[in-house]
Amino acid sequence: MKLYWAPPMASLAVVILAYETEQAIELVQMDMESRRMPDGRLLSQISPKNCMPVLERADGSILTETAAILDWLAAQDPLVRLSAPAHSEDHVRITEWMVFFASEQHKLATLLFWDIDDVAKMAVRTRVIERFEHSEKALETSDYLVGNRLTIADLYLLVMVRGSIHLFEGFDPAIEYPRLNAWMGRVVARPAVRRAMRDHGLGDAVG
Numbered sequence: 001m002k003l004y005w006a007p008p009m010a011s012l013a014v015v016i017l018a019y020e021t022e023q024a025i026e027l028v029q030m031d032m033e034s035r036r037m038p039d040g041r042l043l044s045q046i047s048p049k050n051c052m053p054v055l056e057r058a059d060g061s062i063l064t065e066t067a068a069i070l071d072w073l074a075a076q077d078p079l080v081r082l083s084a085p086a087h088s089e090d091h092v093r094i095t096e097w098m099v100f101f102a103s104e105q106h107k108l109a110t111l112l113f114w115d116i117d118d119v120a121k122m123a124v125r126t127r128v129i130e131r132f133e134h135s136e137k138a139l140e141t142s143d144y145l146v147g148n149r150l151t152i153a154d155l156y157l158l159v160m161v162r163g164s165i166h167l168f169e170g171f172d173p174a175i176e177y178p179r180l181n182a183w184m185g186r187v188v189a190r191p192a193v194r195r196a197m198r199d200h201g202l203g204d205a206v207g
Helices: 011-020 066-075 089-113 118-130 132-138 152-167 178-188 191-199
Strands: 002-005 026-029 054-056 062-064
Touching: 002 011, 011 066, 011 152, 011 191, 054 066, 062 066, 066 089, 066 152, 089 118, 089 152, 118 132, 118 152, 132 152, 132 178, 152 178, 178 191
Parallel strands: 002 026
Antiparallel strands: 002 054, 054 062
């Protein structure tokens, strides 16, 4: 499998998943300025959606959208370590979280790359950060979002938190969301997560 990616995008979650479940994956980094791969192909030639991340599966087929890639790749693990059996309650809850992150935070944050004024940018910041209240609440009674164990929902949340730290000046989960901050410390302490962060060019820092 090949993962077409460019830091600091949500593809980090896919890399973590591959490492956590010991699935072989080749990382192909795109040049952000030209949007070309090392072989000269444009991102749009690989995926008509022209957005990251993109997973090229063993049969050559292309899969896009972070939540869909995470769900499919997690299902390839015979032990289903970071997901749950299809249609089980845990699987439904994992999917619920990932759709929430994709629609209420991830997509909204991309508006910052549009030509919008400062008032609109502040509204985006407020909306995205306020949405972490739901994760903070869920972590009151559990170390992780679903089933009190690491799942792909946590991996998606990790890139949302890290992305928000990167995009929104002054956002500090240690101050605003202490449970979320403690959760992030647990996740980032995992060897597979640290390895993925290094390979993704992000180093070992939590923030």
